[in-house]
Amino acid sequence: MSDLSDTIQESTEHARESKINAKVAVWVALTATFMALCNVKDGNVVQAMSQAQAHSIDAWSYYQAKSTKQAILENAVDLLKAQKTPGYEDLVQKDEQKIASYEKEKGEIKKLAEGFEKEYEAINVFDDQFDMTDAFLSIAIAMFGITALTQKKWLLYFASSIAVLGMIFGLTAFLHISLHSDLISKILG
Numbered sequence: 099m100s101d102l103s104d105t106i107q108e109s110t111e112h113a114r115e116s117k118i119n120a121k122v123a124v125w126v127a128l129t130a131t132f133m134a135l136c137n138v139k140d141g142n143v144v145q146a147m148s149q150a151q152a153h154s155i156d157a158w159s160y161y162q163a164k165s166t167k168q169a170i171l172e173n174a175v176d177l178l179k180a181q182k183t184p185g186y187e188d189l190v191q192k193d194e195q196k197i198a199s200y201e202k203e204k205g206e207i208k209k210l211a212e213g214f215e216k217e218y219e220a221i222n223v224f225d226d227q228f229d230m231t232d233a234f235l236s237i238a239i240a241m242f243g244i245t246a247l248t249q250k251k252w253l254l255y256f257a258s259s260i261a262v263l264g265m266i267f268g269l270t271a272f273l274h275i276s277l278h279s280d281l282i283s284k285i286l287g
Contacts (some may be wrong), residue, residue: 101144107277118245118246118249118251118254119246119249121254122242122246122254123247124241125238125242125257125258126239126242128261129235129238129239129242129261129264129265130235130239132235132264132265132268133231133232133236133239133264133268135268136228136231136232136235136268136271136272137232138226138229139228139271139272140210140225140229140232143224143225143228143271144225146221147218147221147222147225150214150215150218150221151214151218154211154215157210157211157214158211158215159208160207161204161211162206163208164200164204164207165200165204166198167200168197168201168204171193171196171197171200172197175190175193175194175197178190178193183186203270223276224271224274224276227267227268227270227276227277228245228267228268230264230267231264231265231268231271232264233264234260234261234263234264234267235261235264235265235268237260237264238257238258238260238264240262241253241257241260242254242257242261244257245257
């Protein structure tokens with residue numbers, strides 16, 4: 099009779115383990131799939147960030163070039179005024195018009211560069227969310243592995259909670275809803 103009771107008990111334990119392992123397998127599959135989708139989207143976000151940053155650098159370089167041209171002309175005007183050679187007033191007036199033109203162009207270029215910087219910062223929020231998604235889902239997958247080994251139900255629930263939190267970060271990033279945690283970003287950054 100003891101053998102029968104041992105067999106029943108082993109079967110019961112095996113069935114319980116199979117149920118937990120089946121749940122773990124489903125969670126791992128869902129988590130890994132969602133993680134892969136988020137990684138693809140995050141790659142696109144990083145490309146957009148790089149493009150915005152490159153445009154910003156280009157605009158600031160152009161701004162600097164205009165500033166250099168303006169400074170050269172301002173020095174030329176100062177020299178012309180100091181020398182007071184015949185006809186210098188016409189040259190000074192012409193150069194001062196160019197200086198005013200450069201000043202106006204610099205203002206437009208500055209706005210453009212600052213716009214690219216704001217674009218970069220806005221995109222970076224979602225990059226951070228995808229990074230948090232990756233971190234939470236990686237932790238969840240590791241915890242699912244420990245759950246499969248230990249067969250602890252509470253660990254399954256905890257790992258599932260971490261996975262759901264990661265999925266929330268990922269979904270909000272996909273939907274362009276800012277769910278940004280500065281604390282977590284500082285830890286991951």
